[in-house]
Amino acid sequence: MKYAGRIVTPLTDKAVLSLRSGDKVLISGIIFTGRDAAHRRIADSIGGNRPLPFDLNGQVIYYVGPSPTPPGKTCGSAGPTTSGRMDPFTPLLLDLGLKGMIGKGTRSSEVIDSMVRNKAVYLGAVGGAAALISKSITRMETVAWPELGPEAVFRMRVEDFPVVVLIDAYGKNLYETGPRQYLRDPAGRPGEE
Amino acid sequence: MKEPREIDLSLVTEAVKGLLIKANISIGQDIYNALVHARDRVEESPVGKYVLDQIIRNHDIARSDQMPICQDTGMAVVFTDIGQEVVFRGGNLVQAINSGVEEAYREGFFRRSVVADPLFDRKNTGTNTPAVIHTRIVPGDRMTLLVTPKGFGSENMSALKMFTPAEGPEKVRDFIKETVAAAGPNPCPPTIVGVGIGGTVEAAAIMAKRATLYPIGRRNTDSRYAALEIESLAAVNDLGIGPGGLGGRVTCLDVHIDFAPGHIAGTPVVVNICCHASRHAEVTI
Numbered sequence: 001m002k003y004a005g006r007i008v009t010p011l012t013d014k015a016v017l018s019l020r021s022g023d024k025v026l027i028s029g030i031i032f033t034g035r036d037a038a039h040r041r042i043a044d045s046i047g048g049n050r051p052l053p054f055d056l057n058g059q060v061i062y063y064v065g066p067s068p069t070p071p072g073k074t075c076g077s078a079g080p081t082t083s084g085r086m087d088p089f090t091p092l093l094l095d096l097g098l099k100g101m102i103g104k105g106t107r108s109s110e111v112i113d114s115m116v117r118n119k120a121v122y123l124g125a126v127g128g129a130a131a132l133i134s135k136s137i138t139r140m141e142t143v144a145w146p147e148l149g150p151e152a153v154f155r156m157r158v159e160d161f162p163v164v165v166l167i168d169a170y171g172k173n174l175y176e177t178g179p180r181q182y183l184r185d186p187a188g189r190p191g192e193e
Numbered sequence: 194m195k196e197p198r199e200i201d202l203s204l205v206t207e208a209v210k211g212l213l214i215k216a217n218i219s220i221g222q223d224i225y226n227a228l229v230h231a232r233d234r235v236e237e238s239p240v241g242k243y244v245l246d247q248i249i250r251n252h253d254i255a256r257s258d259q260m261p262i263c264q265d266t267g268m269a270v271v272f273t274d275i276g277q278e279v280v281f282r283g284g285n286l287v288q289a290i291n292s293g294v295e296e297a298y299r300e301g302f303f304r305r306s307v308v309a310d311p312l313f314d315r316k317n318t319g320t321n322t323p324a325v326i327h328t329r330i331v332p333g334d335r336m337t338l339l340v341t342p343k344g345f346g347s348e349n350m351s352a353l354k355m356f357t358p359a360e361g362p363e364k365v366r367d368f369i370k371e372t373v374a375a376a377g378p379n380p381c382p383p384t385i386v387g388v389g390i391g392g393t394v395e396a397a398a399i400m401a402k403r404a405t406l407y408p409i410g411r412r413n414t415d416s417r418y419a420a421l422e423i424e425s426l427a428a429v430n431d432l433g434i435g436p437g438g439l440g441g442r443v444t445c446l447d448v449h450i451d452f453a454p455g456h457i458a459g460t461p462v463v464v465n466i467c468c469h470a471s472r473h474a475e476v477t478i
Contacts, residue, residue, distance in 0.1 A: 024243070064264065065265075065304060066304070067260075067261050067264045067304040068302045068303070068304065069302070070302040073260075076264065076302055076304070077255070077260050077261045077263060077264040079265075081346065082346050104378060105346075105377070105378050105438070106378060106379065126248060126251075126437055127346060127381035127437065127468065128262065128263045128381045128468055128470050129248055129251040130255075130260075130261065130262065130265075131254040131255040131258060131261065132251040132254050149317055149319075150264075150306075162247070164243075164437075164439065166439075174240075175377065175378055175439070178238070178240065178435065178439040178440025178441075179432065179435060179440045179441075180433065180440070181238070181433065181440050182238060182433030182435055182440050182441050182442060183431070183432060183433035184433065
């Protein structure tokens with residue numbers, strides 16, 4: 001598989017709309033991390049009209065809880081966590097300008113509808129390739145809620161972070177189209193339910 | 194009567210620590226070989242080959258840089274078989290195991306992923322303890338420790354079903370397939386599937402967990418169960434989920450089944466899914 005191209009954050013509508021499900025791309029720039037606990041706090045902040053730790057407009061959130069940074073390294077192992085657990089919060093964030101998400105695993109139809117409406121993209125990093133991915137992270141600092149440990153919000157600078165476009169802004173979903181090509185048993189169900 | 198054999202618990206702490214550090218950083222050669230075989234010989238999908246290649250490169254980097262294979266360094270599951278002639282000195286076995294876990298996660302820079310209360314406050318214990326410990330008393334004067342850091346991307350996709358005596362092996366195979374289909378991309382395929390059949394609910398679950406740690410290619414010694422393993426593996430790989438769930442031939446590296454005597458009225462079946470990194474290490478003291 002060849003890389004279809006490079007993208008730079010923050011993401012513009014034009015950049016998002018140029019991406020197609022199945023494209024393999026390299027991301028560079030600033031991304032923010034957030035997983036279960038951070039999403040709950042972001043949603044609570046929005047509900048309580050409190051300021052957010054970062055402006056969501058045009059940004060990319062990476063669903064990750066890195067392992068601790070060993071001495072002499074920029075960060076620990078940092079592979080994606082299962083994105084579906086963030087689904088209840090995601091449409092809210094997309095409505096506030098979030099343009100990209102990096103994770104692994106299926107998303108709800110509510111999230112996909114919101115992605116199409118808001119022109120956003122869902123990118124996949126290889127689950128479990130956490131030491132490899134950490135090589136793409138050139139800087140990392142805590143932005144909010146350090147008491148959450150690995151679940152805090154970190155700001156990461158990444159260079160050529162390898163991802164595959166899983167669901168594009170047109171709603172096309174690689175988790176549906178990919179497995180369908182290799183499904184052998186008509187009674188079996190493909191990966192996406 | 195035979196003299197008891199003394200084991201100092203500091204040895205147990207050191208062993209657990211060493212095993213967890215090894216397991217989190219360095220994958221077993223059987224799994225590494227299976228991944229290379231899958232990439233070079235089996236997988237047809239370009240994106241599937243790409244995912245397998247990333248996984249293999251990740252193992253190389255983890256080993257050379259002494260980094261955890263995955264940021265989810267799991268809950269520490271410890272299987273220990275203790276010879277009945279063993280006497281422990283120098284403290285408390287459970288504490289000794291947990292000290293080994295705590296030291297491994299601190300010194301290895303592994304993520305602490307354990308919360309003290311699972312439902313209400315979900316506060317991190319900060320040490321990755323307590324471990325989940327399964328103890329068996331066996332004949333002899335030795336002790337074995339088998340540890341596995343279990344990640345939850347795959348644990349979350351596991352399932353239990355109670356079968357009636359009227360239901361045969363085809364139904365069990367279908368249940369395995371349905372569980373893997375429902376899991377889709379979430380457990381980081383290609384997975385290793387452990388199945389426990391028989392006994393009671395908790396016995397089946399422990400068998401299933403142990404089965405995820407068997408070497409790739411190991412077959413049940415009972416030919417009927419071995420055939421069910423092979424059929425289930427083929428059925429699961431027909432799903433087309435593929436590496437990373439992006440489509441392909443290699444959804445699962447192996448299906449391992451264990452069974453135990455059961456009750457006349459029913460058969461629990463537990464399907465425990467492990468991601469492509471079945472991390473484990475074992476030692477005998």
